[in-house]
Amino acid sequence: MIMELERTIGPLRLRVWILVVNLVANALLLHGAVRYASDGTNLVELVAGATMTSVCIMLLALPSK
Amino acid sequence: MTRAAVETERQRNEAVDLIRRYPLARTISAENLATEIATVERLAEAPPGIRFWGYLKLSGPGFIVAAETLGAGTLMSAMLAGANFGYRTLWIIWLAMGLGCFILAASARFTCQGGFRVVALQNRYHGYLVGSGLTALGVAFVGVVFNFGQYALATHLIESLTTLLGFGVPRTINWVFLVLFTSWLTLLYGRSGTRGVHYVEVFMKGCVLVMLISFGATLAVVGVSWREFFKGVFIPWLPRGAEGVTIFIASASAAIGVMDWLLFHYAGLARGWGARHETLARFDIVVGSFLPFVFVNFLVIAAFAETLHRLSIRPDTAQELAQALAPALGAYWSQILFYVGVLALPISTTVGMSIATAIAIHEAFGWEPDTSSLRWKITALLPQIGFLAVWYGRPLWLIILIGAFLSVTKNFAGWSFYLLLNDRRALGEMRCKSYVWNLGVVLEITLLNCLCITYILSRAGLWPE
Numbered sequence: 132m133i134m135e136l137e138r139t140i141g142p143l144r145l146r147v148w149i150l151v152v153n154l155v156a157n158a159l160l161l162h163g164a165v166r167y168a169s170d171g172t173n174l175v176e177l178v179a180g181a182t183m184t185s186v187c188i189m190l191l192a193l194p195s196k
Numbered sequence: 197m198t199r200a201a202v203e204t205e206r207q208r209n210e211a212v213d214l215i216r217r218y219p220l221a222r223t224i225s226a227e228n229l230a231t232e233i234a235t236v237e238r239l240a241e242a243p244p245g246i247r248f249w250g251y252l253k254l255s256g257p258g259f260i261v262a263a264e265t266l267g268a269g270t271l272m273s274a275m276l277a278g279a280n281f282g283y284r285t286l287w288i289i290w291l292a293m294g295l296g297c298f299i300l301a302a303s304a305r306f307t308c309q310g311g312f313r314v315v316a317l318q319n320r321y322h323g324y325l326v327g328s329g330l331t332a333l334g335v336a337f338v339g340v341v342f343n344f345g346q347y348a349l350a351t352h353l354i355e356s357l358t359t360l361l362g363f364g365v366p367r368t369i370n371w372v373f374l375v376l377f378t379s380w381l382t383l384l385y386g387r388s389g390t391r392g393v394h395y396v397e398v399f400m401k402g403c404v405l406v407m408l409i410s411f412g413a414t415l416a417v418v419g420v421s422w423r424e425f426f427k428g429v430f431i432p433w434l435p436r437g438a439e440g441v442t443i444f445i446a447s448a449s450a451a452i453g454v455m456d457w458l459l460f461h462y463a464g465l466a467r468g469w470g471a472r473h474e475t476l477a478r479f480d481i482v483v484g485s486f487l488p489f490v491f492v493n494f495l496v497i498a499a500f501a502e503t504l505h506r507l508s509i510r511p512d513t514a515q516e517l518a519q520a521l522a523p524a525l526g527a528y529w530s531q532i533l534f535y536v537g538v539l540a541l542p543i544s545t546t547v548g549m550s551i552a553t554a555i556a557i558h559e560a561f562g563w564e565p566d567t568s569s570l571r572w573k574i575t576a577l578l579p580q581i582g583f584l585a586v587w588y589g590r591p592l593w594l595i596i597l598i599g600a601f602l603s604v605t606k607n608f609a610g611w612s613f614y615l616l617l618n619d620r621r622a623l624g625e626m627r628c629k630s631y632v633w634n635l636g637v638v639l640e641i642t643l644l645n646c647l648c649i650t651y652i653l654s655r656a657g658l659w660p661e
Contacts, residue, residue, distance in 0.1 A: 162658065
């Protein structure tokens, strides 16, 4: 199934919503990464951020139909 | 009518149409552009060697971008990387520039296939805040403020160089020559009745060549540890802990930015590039922008890795770094060559940033660029205010302010480019249909997101110093 990223949900296109989610995921990933690198904590945050970022990147790379 | 005559007529009509798209292209004669279109079509079918040299001759905007990007900031960051970490961060250079090229390819698509002016389209689809504000005025502010750094470095270098040659010209005097020379070149771009665009492109190519020869010769003098070099190029390494994350984000996101995307797009329009030029535009991105940027950075990092890194010398500014390296080069002429190579960086950056500033201000306010107008001249020469760096240093508060502005807005301009590339309304059937291309663009904007987040987290005290 090809995802239609151009359909509008609320005020924005799905592609834009995923860009926003990606930004949040990047923040989680970075905050988690820097905490984990500093004192070994926030592993859950790091993994969640990395997973969400990867999913968003894979979705955003889909060209429009 | 013969087939050849029909082809010639088609190429001429196409050229006339392309020239109409952007005022700076109107200095090109339809006959010349039609000949170029015919050459590009012929080169597309030619054997690789002939195609390479043919495209190299026709390239230009990519070299302008490389020469503009390779300035005091890039030099400082490459010198510091070499002096502090040796060869170990070389891999970041090609990775960062490689990712940046995906957005440059989007700029090329807008120029060649879209035929539109990107800021106007951003304004229409994403609002004036994103188009005129974050993209165009952002570029203009960068052009004006960051030119202080170019003047600070260039005037110091001229002073050192002329002292070495035995007739020291202090920076309080040599800035005048710098202003006159860079202003003349800037105002030559797109000037009616001349081949100004061509001359500026040739100058930028020359600067890139001087950098490569000069830093190549410097490296030949100091030597290269090839094992460490290839290890640095292909095996990723970062300092442990938060410092590594910070260095990666700062170095990777600094390689290429909104000014480069915009400059490549409009420099292409000024050349009258259309659908048949897209392969040439991509060649120009790789050979004109990517390779010079990567090679110059590699050469500078390697030179400092072999000298100051081994001696554990850590100067703070680009001027100090250059002065610290010069004696290590030994021979008189190698020092001169090194200074000339370094000098090519801020000079070409000043010219590139001044052209970008004029274009950006005109696009921000919807003004038609007319190089003979006073408005064009004033906007093109605005960055020349950087000469004040000779007396007052760099305006740190402004640099911090613009740095902050860039950090938190660059990604949104990137979002806008990505969305236009995938927008049927903007590009119709020529919108991006490649997963790999989109992936590259998305990775680049994710990197820019990280820059924005790092800045916000550090301001909020949530990022370790």
